[in-house]
Amino acid sequence: MRELRVLAMGGGTVLGGAALYYSTILPDTLRLGLCGGFGVGMVGAQWLRPPWLRHVARGGMAAMLLGWYMTDPPRNDRVWAQEYTIPADAWRTANVVHVAHVRNFRYRSENDLIPAWYDASYDLNGLESVDLVTSYWAGESIAHVFLSFGFADGQHLAISIETRRQARFAYSAIAGFFHHYELFFVTADERDLIGVRTDIRRERVYLYRLDLSPAVREHLFLSYVGAIHDIVHHPLWYNTLTDNCTTGILARAGAKLRYRLDWRVILSGHTAAMAYDMNLLGPYDRARYPDFAALHAASHILRLPGAQIGPDYSAAIRAGLPVPEGSGAP
Structure with a gap:
């Protein structure tokens, strides 16, 4: 029993210290001081006498930390990294969705970019x-996952659920487990959101068609539209475990609870395999793609040397990819 108490106290001290360290408290000296003070206080309470006093001290510090954490509000008025400075807004008028500030950055290199946004309208009847x-x-276990919506007039709108990073912080995967990032919908032209990954960062990018009925496609798109509009006025915290790029998609797609709790939600590199198991991809010719491994290999976007991100980028990246049965062109 004593070993369990020590383990619980140690775990609580580490988690509490991390919550303070990765918090958005200003100035940084206060943030770091509170982090160090919490750890010293929790450990130093060991020397308090009588024994009940140490329990009261630790319980009081833990209660104050929890009270702060539960009431720590997300905000939209911080000094953001450049790619997160201007959020999109979206609203519906009859059967048309209007999106303000569709991001369309042009990249000379990963760190040399020309910021640009435009406004656009999308006909729901053409979704x-x-x-x-x-x-x-990096490896096969972690990937960034997002959706792109295609319309009959050739428009594509890519939407990615991401961390909204402050300019003063470098990216940290660990920070995403705490109140460090606000949640952000990158609502962008494919030439930006996909192009920076295929042509600038040279990541391995795969594209699959989701097998959704017209009604489900529209519901999914409108759920993003509503969330994009709401977050402009009501910011939310990003959380790697509960509200991240993958859980946001699954929740809006109405996935069953067993899939939303699937280990592949955290190891997001396997998200497409999970979608395959859920019969959400395609339908593809099973003779040509008898299993997910074959489909995965064929769905890799390959960019030729010297390829440019131009007006035909959306068509170019789909050329040669598997074509869902009955869909004509991808």
């Missing part, structure tokens, strides 16, 4: 496709 995009930058 023809939803594509699942997965982008890998």
Whole structure:
């Protein structure tokens, strides 16, 4: 029993210290001081006498930390990294969705870019496709996952659920487990959101067609539209476990709870395999693609040397990819 108490106290001290360290408290000296003070206080309470006093001290510090954490509000008025400075807004008028500030950055290199945004309108009656995009930058277990909506007039709108990073912080995967990033919908032209990954960062990017009925496609798109509009006025915290790029898609797609709790939600490099198991991809010719491994290999976007991100980028990246049965062109 004593070992369990020590383990619980140690775990709580580490988590509490991390919550303070990765918080958005200003100035940084206060943030770091509170982090160090919490750890010293929790450990130093061991020498308090009588024993009940140490429990009261630790319980009081833990309660104050929890109270702060539960009431720590997300905000939209921080100094953001450049790619997160201007959020999109979206609203519906009859059967047309209007999106303000569609991001369309042009990249000379990963760190040399020309910021640009435009406004656009999308006809719901022309919503023809939803594509699942997965982008890998290291191994096979972790990928960034997002959707791109295609319309009959040739427009594509890519929407990615991401961390909204402040300019003063470098990116940290660990920070995403705490109140460090606000949640952000990158609502962008494919030449930006996919192009920076295929042509600039040279990540391994895969694109799959989701097998959704017209009604489900529209519901999914409008759920994003509503969330994009709401977050402009009511910011939310990003959380790697509960509200991230993958859970946001699954929740809006109405996935069953067992899939939303699937280990592949955290190891997001396997999200497309999970979608395959859920019969959400395609339908593709099973003779040509008898299993997910074959489909995955064929769904890799390959860019030729010297290829440019031009007006035909959306068509170019789909050339040669598997064509869902009955869909004509991808």
